Amino acid sequence: MINEELDPVIHVPARLRIVVTLAALPPGDDLSFTRLQDVIGLTPGNLITHLRKLDDAGYVTTEKNGSGVSARTAVALTNTGRAALDRYTTVLRQLLDSATPG
Amino acid sequence: MNEESGTTGGTDMDESPVLDPQGAAAVLQQARDRARRELAVRRPVLFLIWAVVVFVGYGAMWLSVRGQHPYRGPAWEALLLAFLLFVAAAGASANVVDRAASGVGGRSELQRGIFALALLAGFAALEIEKQALATAGASRPVTALFGQAIPLLVAGLVLLASCATASRLDWPRLAIGGWLLAVAAGGAWAGVVASLAVYALAGGVGIALMAAIEPQLRRS
Numbered sequence: 001m002i003n004e005e006l007d008p009v010i011h012v013p014a015r016l017r018i019v020v021t022l023a024a025l026p027p028g029d030d031l032s033f034t035r036l037q038d039v040i041g042l043t044p045g046n047l048i049t050h051l052r053k054l055d056d057a058g059y060v061t062t063e064k065n066g067s068g069v070s071a072r073t074a075v076a077l078t079n080t081g082r083a084a085l086d087r088y089t090t091v092l093r094q095l096l097d098s099a100t101p102g
Numbered sequence: 103m104n105e106e107s108g109t110t111g112g113t114d115m116d117e118s119p120v121l122d123p124q125g126a127a128a129v130l131q132q133a134r135d136r137a138r139r140e141l142a143v144r145r146p147v148l149f150l151i152w153a154v155v156v157f158v159g160y161g162a163m164w165l166s167v168r169g170q171h172p173y174r175g176p177a178w179e180a181l182l183l184a185f186l187l188f189v190a191a192a193g194a195s196a197n198v199v200d201r202a203a204s205g206v207g208g209r210s211e212l213q214r215g216i217f218a219l220a221l222l223a224g225f226a227a228l229e230i231e232k233q234a235l236a237t238a239g240a241s242r243p244v245t246a247l248f249g250q251a252i253p254l255l256v257a258g259l260v261l262l263a264s265c266a267t268a269s270r271l272d273w274p275r276l277a278i279g280g281w282l283l284a285v286a287a288g289g290a291w292a293g294v295v296a297s298l299a300v301y302a303l304a305g306g307v308g309i310a311l312m313a314a315i316e317p318q319l320r321r322s
Contacts, residue, residue: 013121016133020130021133021136021137024141025206025208031207032206035206
């Protein structure tokens with residue numbers, strides 16, 4: 001089955017968008033929670049939920065720095081997350097190729 | 103698989119249990135395009151800004167010194183124009199970079215700081231060197247020839263050196279850095295007056311050309 005071959009952690013629109021957005025940054029970079037929310041267009045609650053799932057899978061890390069108004073939560077894609085996205089796109093490409101007639 | 107399991111309080115509105123490969127490919131592409139649009143610095147805009155500065159700044163200085171016998175140096179109006187253009191371009195560049203880099207932290211943030219510091223240190227060091235040349239007895243045309251190449255020399259060297267820290271080969275940066283160094287070094291052989299015209303044309307047009315071909319080069 002197609003859905004079993006694709007990584008179920010990433011194979012959800014919101015999480016796919018989060019992982020792809022974070023993968024657009026060079027390795028070693030992170031994105032603030034508020035900017036990620038701005039780019040993805042999710043509510044804070046939704047974003048937290050999806051980030052927790054990605055964190056549980058080891059695909060992202062979240063780190064809170066500072067306190068009060070200067071507090072910043074940094075979200076970064078891990079090497080495992082980057083590799084998972086690579087695998088996901090490879091499988092997806094294979095599925096699309098196999099579905100193409102001819 | 104039920105993606106709703108494990109979510110909190112029913113707030114998870116974007117869980118889609120069924121996403122076919124075509125749908126997933128579309129989401130992936132849209133997310134990539136959006137991330138590129140939002141998070142990538144619009145370098146063609148930066149190149150265009152600096153192409154104008156180089157072309158107009160050096161061009162104005164050349165217009166004010168051509169035909170001078172003996173050489174006295176650019177008119178203050180031309181120097182003021184170049185300075186104001188430089189300040190305006192620096193502000194506009196910071197704006198373009200901040201727009202993309204807002205919220206981005208980590209290695210890139212550190213690299214941007216070092217890049218700016220390297221530019222400032224390079225300018226300062228070579229300006230001090232120019233004063234040393236004058237103190238050691240170098241004539242006004244000689245110190246002017248050296249001084250007017252400083253912006254291109256520093257920018258070219260820092261751009262080239264910054265390629266070493268990039269996560270992958272950055273052809274546009276490599277090309278423009280090398281070009282600016284070649285223009286600075288080669289243009290000096292045209293003499294103290296004509297070098298300004300060479301810098302304006304070869305430098306300004308070269309950077310503008312890079313603005314046009316940067317997207318293709320970046321993809322290669």
